Amino acid sequence: MSTADIPEGTVRNILEQDTLKWVFVGGKGGVGKTTCSSILSILLAQVRSSVLIISTDPAHNLSDVFQQRFTKTPTLVNGFSNLYAMEVDPNVENDDIGGNEGMDSLFSELSNAIPGIDEAMSFAEMLKLVQTMGYSCIVFDTAPTGHTLRLLQLPSTLEKGLQKVMSLKSKFGGLISQMTRLFGLDDEFGEDAILGRLESMKDVIEKVNKQFKDPDLTTFVCVCIPEFLSLYETERLVQELAKVEIDTHNIIINQVLYDEEDVESKLLKARMRMQKKYLDQFYMLYDDFNITKLPLLPQEVTGVESLKAFSRNFISPYQPSTSRGTVEDVERRISTLKLQLEDTEAELDRHRKGKQKV
Numbered sequence: 001m002s003t004a005d006i007p008e009g010t011v012r013n014i015l016e017q018d019t020l021k022w023v024f025v026g027g028k029g030g031v032g033k034t035t036c037s038s039i040l041s042i043l044l045a046q047v048r049s050s051v052l053i054i055s056t057d058p059a060h061n062l063s064d065v066f067q068q069r070f071t072k073t074p075t076l077v078n079g080f081s082n083l084y085a086m087e088v089d090p091n092v093e094n095d096d097i098g099g100n101e102g103m104d105s106l107f108s109e110l111s112n113a114i115p116g117i118d119e120a121m122s123f124a125e126m127l128k129l130v131q132t133m134g135y136s137c138i139v140f141d142t143a144p145t146g147h148t149l150r151l152l153q154l155p156s157t158l159e160k161g162l163q164k165v166m167s168l169k170s171k172f173g174g175l176i177s178q179m180t181r182l183f184g185l186d187d188e189f190g191e192d193a194i195l196g197r198l199e200s201m202k203d204v205i206e207k208v209n210k211q212f213k214d215p216d217l218t219t220f221v222c223v224c225i226p227e228f229l230s231l232y233e234t235e236r237l238v239q240e241l242a243k244v245e246i247d248t249h250n251i252i253i254n255q256v257l258y259d260e261e262d263v264e265s266k267l268l269k270a271r272m273r274m275q276k277k278y279l280d281q282f283y284m285l286y287d288d289f290n291i292t293k294l295p296l297l298p299q300e301v302t303g304v305e306s307l308k309a310f311s312r313n314f315i316s317p318y319q320p321s322t323s324r325g326t327v328e329d330v331e332r333r334i335s336t337l338k339l340q341l342e343d344t345e346a347e348l349d350r351h352r353k354g355k356q357k358v
């Protein structure tokens, strides 16, 4: 099957699915996650009452893309009345959890024992908070794949945490509470408190997790580029999402080279052939997905204006400007070649003169 036979996809399905509450955007580093999630949030803000975009990537760049500073509290994006943004760092948000030194140290012990639990807890706290704020749709600009999958697996991480505490409790009886008393800590900071804490957290997580597994409420948009590693990673991501039962049916293939007029470069032509190979594979592997292709631009996509301009390609397929085969086209190519020839001759001239001087 060739890519020419398949109708071009867009992200319209996401804009039209007005039950959606959580939209995750993820993929390998540098493929365009932040660009795509920002544009999706802008487009969603046009059809929904209020939208929040959250970056969970420790390498935040929402601020760069929107050219505005964001923090861990939602801030209105300049030029919008219903689009908010916030940046959270899942690794350092422990200050909201403890509130007591003894508790904190017990938690840090616990997090040493169960890698990822502190991250899971702060993610849960954040989700709990965000849920009460009443945004109509929440878009996540996620960290590269491994990190994101860890967050999505957090219910089982917490489950493990609970089991660990339970087994400690049965093993050591009242030892932990004796110790907390010994160190002058109240019973309310003892192991029962931790257990209660974990249990209530588990409640939140379970509720959120139920929403994440509901395809009416949640979807995951995979962003990638037409190259082997990205195809490979997308497949891994799609499989992992199936395992954690999170819906995904949109793929955005970014940085696609189109056979525009005036493309004479051998390098570009070779890369286009390479991309074509992987594009064909994407379409073959994901024939039940909405696949949106985005052109590689000569410049970066920063600032609200360029995001808005680029967003056009999210709702109607990009059309390369090509007038191949017409007289105008041949004339234009000849004039490009003439210019290139002149440039190269001038370069040769400079080399020759340089040599004579030596």
Ligand SMILES: Nc1ncnc2c1ncn2[C@@H]1O[C@H](COP(=O)(O)OP(=O)(O)O)[C@@H](O)[C@H]1O
Binding pocket: 028, 029, 030, 031, 032, 033, 034, 035, 036, 061, 254, 255, 256, 294, 295, 296, 297, 298, 299, 300, 301, 302
């Ligand atoms: N289609 C594109 N054409 C040109 N530059 C792009 C395109 N998509 C993204 N970029 C640029 O590539 C860089 C990385 O994109 P970004 O969205 O930050 O990736 P990620 O969040 O996946 O690391 C940014 O400078 C962005 O402006």
Ligand SMILES: [Mg+2]
Binding pocket: 033, 034, 035, 057, 059, 060, 061, 141
């Ligand atoms: Mg990013």
